[in-house]
Amino acid sequence: MSELKGREQEQAEPSWSPLEDARVDRRDFLKLAGFFVGASALSACSRGAVNKAIPQIVGPEELVPGKALWYATTCGGCSAGCGALVKARDGRPVKLEGNPEHPLSRGGLCPIGQAAVLELYDSKRLLSPLLRGAASSWQAVDAEVAGALRRARSGAAVRVLTGTIHSPSTRRAIARLLEGLPDAKHVAYDALSACAIRDAHALSHGRRALPRYRFEKARSIVSLDADFLGTWISPVEYAAGWRAGRVPLGNPARMSYHLQLESRMSLTGANADRRIVIPAGSEALIAAHLADHLARRAGVRSPYSSLPKPPLPAAELASIAGRLWAERGEALVVSGANDLAAQLAVNHANELLGAYGKTVNLRGASQQRLGDDVAAAELLEELEAGKVALLIVQGCNPAAELPAPGGSWERILSRVGLVVAVSSHLDETASKAAAVCPEPHFLEAWSDAEPTVGIAAVAQPAVRPAGSTRPFVESLAAWAGRPQKALDQLRSIWRQRLGPAGFEEAWAKVVHDGWHASTPEKGAGAFNESAASSLQPASLPDGDGFRLVLYPKAAMLEGRHAQNPWLQELPDPVTKVVWDNYAALSPAAAKSLGVETGELVRVSVGGQTLELPTLVQPGQHDRAVCVALGYGRAGTERFHDFAPRWISGKPTVAKGERVGRNASGQLRFESGRLVYSGLLATVEKAGGRRPLACAQEYHSLALPTRLAEKPGESRDIVRETTLAEYRKSPKAGNPGAHSAASLWPKSLREGNRRWAMAVDLNLCTGCSACVIACQAENNIPAVGKDEVGRRRDLQWLRIDRYYAESEEGVSVLHQPMLCQQCGNAPCESVCPVVAISGSEDGLNQQTYNRCVGTRYCANNCPYKVRRFNWFEYRKAGAAENLALNPDVTIRSRGVMEKCSFCVQRIQEAKIEAKSRGETLKDGQIRPACQQSCPTQAIVFGDAHDRASEVAGRMADPRRYRVLEELHVDPAVGYLTKVRNRDKA
């Protein structure tokens, strides 16, 4: 201490200072210096960033900066081939929407299609070819393939393995490559196969075809484990058809009847009028019994001699058959089982019901699933035997989707002379291939599609391709020795379709419209009864072991889009879990195993073991264990750094780990076909936990028990009734609001217009297309698993799922919940900085630049629809930022946000109408959620305009408003769900 003091004294007497005379001591000098340096540094940053404005060199005629252009295209998200419109702003696609004029999808677009625009800007997409793991050129890859093809001319085997290809130009290009080669074959498979349906029709109708199902013509639908509203073959098309009969109309009111028999709880089951839980793998037996009952009703000989006992009461089966029979000609039986016996029995039932040519069309058949499991299984054997010299893989990822013979894809692919993977990512197959040929995104290239025979479509590029990718058709043409641009190939094949006379006009129209319909050739084959009933369904094996059900999730399907964070974060429509797959067990099964949600279980099938967290799923068969496919995919390790980093933040996946676990190792080929359901499995508690992030256990509108006036009192947020009750009174199930006194004098929204929305719960299937549509339109970031677990998801529109238990079993209700744009908005009155205000046309305006982030509004919102930006979610310089919609502000950290009714679309439509001197017409403004809804469950418009569609729905006796008793005057109305049942 003393030493220190001494030093200070020594320093306090500087005798050398040059500033001594100015009486500025050292400290003052330092202060002065500090001030000046600081001030000059500060003043140097007084101006904001200098922005550059860079005009085009030569402006294209139709492109006006700041104005969106829309192009028709075909969605390439899956093989359903829905019609899409792409919005391009300043040459950059930012949004995909359904094409309302498309004959199949009719304006809807599923979550995968909506999210595809993000994949265009995927920073991990391959942009140039790879040869043996190293960056290469197209010439080098082509030389390598040419060498292999030369060997093939002298007899070596060439195999092209693809997913379903219904593009006429690609099919022709493959045929041209393979023609003249002595041992060459194109094998297509589907990871989610419908092969049994085609095989069954080959036997029963003499045509290997997948029929086009016309749900719009069906008054009575029986689905045996076909998730046709969620994931089965062409869900948007089917949902658009299903919608036709779902609104009770007429006097007495009529609706279609939809019965779902299934072992797991699917989205389609959740929407059914009646749902019967059956053991997994019993579809064939039930279908055969149904055909048997129908044959008896029809008075014809039963196709089956003796059937094993069905897993449900005979009286039940008889009543189902009776219901179908009563509406024969307008009835439809479908089954999702990839089991020949089941599909033959279904064909038999449909034939007896007179469904062919009406609800089941073999004329204009579907080409959305062309995979042939038998051929794929044969190819696997050939690969294992080392017989293949050249394998070209495109549009599929067999190493992640199919069980390898012997268990190792590494081993069997090493026996192939040359493996060429045409892929956009270094996925499981591409990483084992010698050559990787990246394809452009479907928004970057010309392509065509023919999803059903006669309905063909063209997809046009909306942006110049990034990097040096090459369309598959161009690669094929180059390898065949006849290089030709994709557009030229397309035009030459379309010249045949449209005819040479007036081709240019016709072609321009097809490109403009996005599709072209022609009369499908050939009628359906005649029904061959003996062939149809040649396969007797096996009886159910005894014992009460678990049956494994491998199923696709609505957002993930077979896993092709596993690297898309929007889709990973889309809550599953039924379980609401994000960023994971899991073993779903019924409450009783979970109890018997002593596990709860999140605890790990070990699921084993024939030596293949999988450790997954449990999810307790009501309404599922007690002996079923259901695991989603499409997870555990290569590349999902990237999500380790996805979530915002902060002191308690956890990564979405541990370093080097993948999102979920890949269950495709549990798939089996049985008599050449992939079996997804009914495999005997053992399930045991594994110990340990992997927490699941579920987006339903919060944002709850339910009344906390301690606040309930009566014990067990619940608020009727979702309302449902039965058709029988509805016929008695159209207000059934919808008792009207409490009439308690209101604190509010009257609605503050007395303006000239009132923007309003009405959601028909009868039509809403919960498919979640609207959620992703909203996310894409409004620049909503995905936040990662940990943040969702902390209730900090940002989706403006969520779909609440409610379970109701009755004697009919568990029923599920879905309710889209978004900002209700209240007239007397409780959020407005608590904002200390007036960042929320009411507009003259009834909108509740969130003004981001004024918000200081107190979050009082979120606390005071009875609907829990406000979202807070806890972090800055966009990463500077990330390519993914290019998917942002320039018409919507990007919110920064600390700002509250919520649904705006797509105010940017309202403003745009108003300004456009004004500049044309017109008044807005009803239906001109369509928010993103309404636009993409496959069933048109959402209607938006001016509630004060009596002629508007939304006003019509608001006047419906089914209409109610959520928590109306709070007198907040919401602008969103819901229409009570009516199920076609006799009793609740």
Next chain:
Amino acid sequence: MNGPVDYKARSLTVALAAAIVLSVGLLARSAMEINWLGNDEGYAPKQPLAFSHRLHAGEMSIPCLYCHSGAERSKTAGIPPLNVCMNCHAKVSSSFLAVRAEAAAAEKEKRRPRLVVSEELRKLYDALGVDPEGRPIPGKAPTPIRWTRVHNLPDFVVFDHRPHLGAGLACQTCHGPVETMEIMRQSASLSMGWCVNCHRATKVEAPLLNWPRKAPQGAQHASVDCKACHY
């Protein structure tokens, strides 16, 4: 002086003194261009090409919308693509005076007059990769001109030119006397108060407001809803 000279302390003093001098200089320089937060009134950055609005919009009386045609059709008025410039400048490559001087000189020297290309227009032709007659020069890649944007609004503001034009506002109302500006300058403050005052004060005819029923009589002021600009 007692004790040895502390060279370390002395050099530090010299360095700090130099820093003070430098700072004063910097401060004096930046004081001239200090712009207080959120207000860039009078901002007139130097542009890569000395384009004169006075000459084009003033002297030549070219309508604003000839070049900024986006104002009628889009949110943004837009900066014209270079092919718009070439509509005139494929024929006009320098000022009239320079052409006349060259013609006079050529006559004196008994030769054909040479093509006169002004220094600034040379930049335009270089950017397009063409010669002064608009013919592409082989092997010369076009490079866009990187203008410095003068009128900047924060990212949370949506401004749309269309309704303002529709309401009959002159461009000069917001952009000032552009036809007199040699160098483009931000003439209004573009602050929110400035916008809202005009929205309150300016009346437009009711049909323009697009009210479907009980259309208000006479003129109405423009919307002052938050969502008119912020979404």
